[in-house]
Amino acid sequence: MSTLATIGFVGAGRVGEPMVERLLAAGHRVRLYTRRAEVGDRLSAAGAQLVPAVRDIADVDVVVNCLFSDAQVLAVLPEVVGAMGERTVLLSHTTGTPATLSRLDQFSPTGKAAVVDGAFSGTADAARAGRLVIYLGGEPEQVATARQVVGAYAEHIITTGARGSGMLVKLLNNLLFATIGQVTLRGLEAGRALGIDDSALLEALSVSGGGSNAGRHIAALGGPDRYTATVTPFLRKDLAACQEMAAEMGLDLSALLAVAHGGPMDLADTTTLENGAVR
Incomplete structure (x- = not known):
């Protein structure tokens, strides 16, 4: 070519x-x-x-x-x-x-x-x-x-x-992104309970050991609510694909999936965007 x-x-x-x-x-x-x-x-x-x-x-x-x-x-x-x-x-x-x-x-x-x-x-x-x-x-x-x-x-x-390996890398990446995102959102909830503003904790995380790409995305999107609204539809689909892939390959991802499904974001609903319409 x-x-x-x-x-x-x-x-x-x-x-x-x-x-x-x-x-x-x-x-x-x-x-x-x-x-x-x-x-x-x-x-x-x-x-x-x-x-x-x-x-x-x-x-x-x-x-x-x-x-x-x-x-x-x-x-x-x-x-x-x-x-x-x-x-x-x-x-x-x-x-x-x-x-x-x-x-x-x-x-x-x-x-x-x-x-x-x-x-x-x-x-x-x-x-x-x-x-x-x-x-x-x-x-x-x-x-x-x-x-x-x-x-x-x-x-x-x-x-x-x-x-197929590129897809597997992406699925594992997004599974980890979902778990880290859920943990970070839990951390922000703990911060608010302690009287710490989300913006202050996110700024600290951006230059500290507890920071992550998920934390940077939360900050860039303006906070937990907008972050959740933006990423949830995509993560729902990808976590469903992770579960299907794990079942097909006999791989136990239950520990990671439990964390990914156990936080403030509701990632259990696997409804897809645009009702499956071709774009």
Whole structure:
């Protein structure tokens, strides 16, 4: 693949849209499938080619999937995988389970889909600034192809091993983020009981041993309430995926999951965002 690629894209949601913007700014050609007219209008004005059917994104160098959930992946991507050329790589940014990626193989004409899992860490603002963290798992040649694409919106690109390993790294990262976030929120509750303002304790934590990335996010978002509202929907989905992955692999994550589910954030509800709609 040349440095500049033709890219098919599906999933131009909160993070996917700035990904497309960065890809276009880097000079890549983007074929975009979206059901949301307002997103299509904005991105076509930026240079994306809108296509009427999702299979129309398949005849490219790299297909980028930024759908929200496993359910969306299995509803949308089989048609794409079935239409992909021999040299096309599917880069999947969806955080779900490795088993879902394996299920895509049955739709490939070759019996093994050329999939690189590229789970990511970061926000829409991070994507817009080119500062996402991407975990890439897959065959070395396919990972090298994916790396040339994600460089448009990622600051840190970490190769994790075989296909599915990037997703496992992301799931463990988010499980730890949830546990540390719950513990930090408990600490802020204790501080308030002692008459310490959240802002003062968060400032202290930012330069002290009890600090964490979760604490910095709480401070940056303006306190526990906004933090909880922002991260809860995503952590609910990812913790559900962690539980499913652990069950599939016979892994005992009960101690960490107990902490993740035992704090001020209600992470037990696994309802997904946008009711599973394709973005």
